[in-house]
Amino acid sequence: MLASAIQHIKPGDWLTLLLGSLFVAMLASSLWSGDLADKAIIRSGGKIFREAPLSRDQQIDVPGRLGISVVSIKQHKARIASDPSPRQYCVRQGWLQQAGEIALCLPNQVSIELVGSRKKYDSLNY
Amino acid sequence: MTASTTDDQDQGEREKGKRTSSGPDLPCTSIRLDTTAEDHHIARMAAVALGLTILESAIPSPLPGVKPGLANIVTLIVLARYGWRTAAWVSLLRVVAGSLLFGNFLAPGFFLSLSGAVLSLLALACAQHLPTRWFGPVSHSIYAAFAHITGQMLVVYLWLIPHAGIAYLIPIFATAALVFGTVNGLVAARFMDNAEIPDNKPIENPT
Numbered sequence: 001m002l003a004s005a006i007q008h009i010k011p012g013d014w015l016t017l018l019l020g021s022l023f024v025a026m027l028a029s030s031l032w033s034g035d036l037a038d039k040a041i042i043r044s045g046g047k048i049f050r051e052a053p054l055s056r057d058q059q060i061d062v063p064g065r066l067g068i069s070v071v072s073i074k075q076h077k078a079r080i081a082s083d084p085s086p087r088q089y090c091v092r093q094g095w096l097q098q099a100g101e102i103a104l105c106l107p108n109q110v111s112i113e114l115v116g117s118r119k120k121y122d123s124l125n126y
Numbered sequence: 127m128t129a130s131t132t133d134d135q136d137q138g139e140r141e142k143g144k145r146t147s148s149g150p151d152l153p154c155t156s157i158r159l160d161t162t163a164e165d166h167h168i169a170r171m172a173a174v175a176l177g178l179t180i181l182e183s184a185i186p187s188p189l190p191g192v193k194p195g196l197a198n199i200v201t202l203i204v205l206a207r208y209g210w211r212t213a214a215w216v217s218l219l220r221v222v223a224g225s226l227l228f229g230n231f232l233a234p235g236f237f238l239s240l241s242g243a244v245l246s247l248l249a250l251a252c253a254q255h256l257p258t259r260w261f262g263p264v265s266h267s268i269y270a271a272f273a274h275i276t277g278q279m280l281v282v283y284l285w286l287i288p289h290a291g292i293a294y295l296i297p298i299f300a301t302a303a304l305v306f307g308t309v310n311g312l313v314a315a316r317f318m319d320n321a322e323i324p325d326n327k328p329i330e331n332p333t
Contacts, residue, residue: 008262009264010264012260012265013264
């Protein structure tokens with residue numbers, strides 16, 4: 001059945017198939033490639049608290065409205081390790097690795113945003 | 127009470143352009159549409175495509191929008207046999223009648239189908255001019271499938287979900303278009319192998 005299917009594919013069809021596959025591969029590589037981040041911007045109360053490079057492992061205590069959020073940076077990834085917010089959304093978000101990823105602790109008004117070498121957008125509004 | 131039987135219709139075919147009332151005992155005027163043999167043929171083909179659409183809706187899909195598009199097999203065969211104009215009729219009739227059957231006429235799903243169908247037809251209008259010696263239904267099908275998904279993504283992005291996040295889904299849809307486009311093209315080519323050549327029109331690309 002496969003052999004009879006292949007005889008229906010003309011030479012130009014093979015070319016089309018090849019072009020189509022290349023096109024799909026190109027789409028996937030361009031749309032799915034997240035830039036790796038190299039810097040974490042830590043904000044508290046809307047102001048930038050610190051910009052930390054991801055190359056060095058460290059723990060940073062960030063004072064917020066409710067208390068202290070702990071940001072931990074390890075192996076080129078960053079996360080909020082603990083936070084006084086009641087629902088712990090930002091902590092449960094886990095490790096952030098790619099540029100553009102954000103963890104927000106709204107009640108404590110603390111956030112970390114990862115940025116790469118080039119920024120994808122100027123600002124985000126919610 | 128327009129009791130027009132098939133006999134009547136065939137008569138109407140022969141006496142094209144002449145309005146006949148359906149009976150002398152009826153005082154009310156009845157409107158008759160004169161149909162040609164080509165109209166009947168288009169309707170038959172669209173009905174086959176419609177059947178495939180309904181059949182396909184029974185197949186579960188992991189992601190909304192990833193569908194085999196079996197009805198396009200009919201469009202491909204009609205394109206190869208009877209030309210682009212007939213294929214456009216069959217395809218658009220299938221979209222409109224299908225939406226009436228599924229009950230989503232003028233709903234978002236209808237516009238998704240419509241934009242996909244229109245862009246596929248435009249792609250087919252270009253692809254049919256490829257040399258038939260080198261390019262067959264498989265190429266037509268793949269180009270149409272990519273155009274289809276392009277049309278749908280445009281509607282989704284410009285109207286339904288204006289968010290850049292849908293870009294993450296594009297490679298999935300494109301892969302599906304390539305796979306299902308190839309399969310549909312192969313099925314269409316296979317059908318055109320088996321069926322005998324109709325005597326009124328010569329087959330355009332003998333394989």
